[in-house]
Amino acid sequence: MTLLRLRRFRNAYGLRAAAVWAGLRVALAFGGVVNPALGVEVAMLPIVAVAVLLDARRRSEDLFLGNLGVPARSIVFVVIPVAALLEALVP
Numbered sequence: 001m002t003l004l005r006l007r008r009f010r011n012a013y014g015l016r017a018a019a020v021w022a023g024l025r026v027a028l029a030f031g032g033v034v035n036p037a038l039g040v041e042v043a044m045l046p047i048v049a050v051a052v053l054l055d056a057r058r059r060s061e062d063l064f065l066g067n068l069g070v071p072a073r074s075i076v077f078v079v080i081p082v083a084a085l086l087e088a089l090v091p
Contacts, residue, residue, distance in 0.1 A: 024047065
């Protein structure tokens with residue numbers, strides 16, 4: 001079983017990734033960085049992935065998914081494309 005087949009979890013992680021990404025962009029804007037450089041944009045991707053993974057661990061969702069045979073690293077593979085897509089679409 002893969003995480004992509006579990007629609008509710010996949011969608012929840014996508015929404016969490018979008019929320020964390022938006023929070024990071026707002027924090028950068030309050031810090032005076034309206035249009036971050038490429039290095040900052042790339043550095044935001046693993047930050048979003050780690051934040052969503054830690055939230056999944058806080059909720060014990062990684063243990064539940066592990067019992068279903070879905071490794072925790074698959075959460076990262078769902079979250080990174082969402083954050084990268086948002087980073088590409090928003091100037």
